[in-house]
Amino acid sequence: PDDTNPERDWVWRSAGFPVSKVKTFPFRILVMGDSFVWGDGYANFNDTLWRQLQRELAARGYHKVEVIAAGKNGASTQKQIQAARRILPDYAPDLVVWQYVTNDPDEDLVRQFDPAFLDDDAIASGLQRLSAIGVFPNFCRQMLDLRRRKVQNVLTPEVTGYGYEDWEYQILEGENFARYRETLAELASLQSESGKPFIMVPVPNSPDPNRERKYAPVRKAVTEAGIPWLETLPRLLRDTAALGSTSSVLEWGVNPVNAHPGIMVTHLIARQVADALERDHPEVLDRKTQRSPPPVIQVNQWRPWNLAVQDNQPGEITFAYPSEDSLMLRMPQGVPHVLLNLAMPVSVDEVEVSGDGLASARLYFSGEDPANLLDSHRPEDGGRKSGTRVTWQLNDAPRAHFLNSVAIAAEFASADRTLHVTFRRHSP
Known part of the structure; x- marks a missing residue:
């Protein structure tokens, strides 16, 4: 995609997650950003900060607000503003969260290493x-x-040109940073023109205290421009320390070869954003529901991306299992599989897979830890079962009470590769 073209619609949408310009809920929050919003490297887009924010608000009883997002890989603050000038009138958000990452001040004046x-x-x-x-x-x-x-x-x-780490410091100096101050003034003008509140939220890819060196000059410039800055790093450091987390890159990143923030960082920062909304902008949340009904079982993303999933009814889908595996995920199970991600963590007692041509299927499942509501993405193996209709009982698995995704590796006895997958919940 052309990240520099403000005429393109940057709003995140898919077959499993449609977004309309007309609000589907009374209140709408827009999250603007770059690859951190777009979901670079994420097998489950629900792990992004903006989807974690939607889940966090729902968990707190706010069911009349929707969170949508817009962003492109590599988009600087300046490019995000250009896109937002088109997006804001069309999608009419009630509040805009601007995810800040350390390459956002790029004004195309400092060269990176070629x-x-x-x-x-x-x-x-x-x-x-x-x-x-x-x-x-x-x-x-x-x-x-x-x-x-x-x-x-x-x-x-x-x-x-400068190596990436040095480059991130160079863009905070001289002519580039002077230009960035002008960009922030433009952002403040956009806030005034829109009549909607903005919040700038710094999102590190790990709880690294050295990140403060890059945040300090930007925080000062942002606040001087009149844009609220949510201080996320100190609390993130405290929260991750309380969880007993290590500093391993394998823990913080999306995966071992992608340093975009994984579920632990996005989940913890989403909590901070939700706190800020409750404290400073309750008008975009409406009233909290004290006793929320259990979430509807809904698959809102699948891998491979071209899987033609049909929703039959809540908790029941149909699709044709791929005949070749070039687009299928293999890790961390090590075998080609179809991945089904749920919109909200739900309690599921059993999963049934059926198909006239099905010979056998193996199920892996992943869910949030009841102790901290974090999904480690270390799937549990439900084992392989044979037949045209197979069922896995999950009610004894703690993570099945907060089921997040399932992976299916299937084999077939005929050319008919149609599968029906049903998630059942016997108790509320």
């Missing part, structure tokens, strides 16, 4: 070729990174 400089380097080119054909690929990638640093140290940043 990998093309390595194309003419014999050592780097050799390492790239070896990695591409599978010769010690991990070792080659590490050596390639060392070679890149060597090239950067020999040549000046004015020639090669």
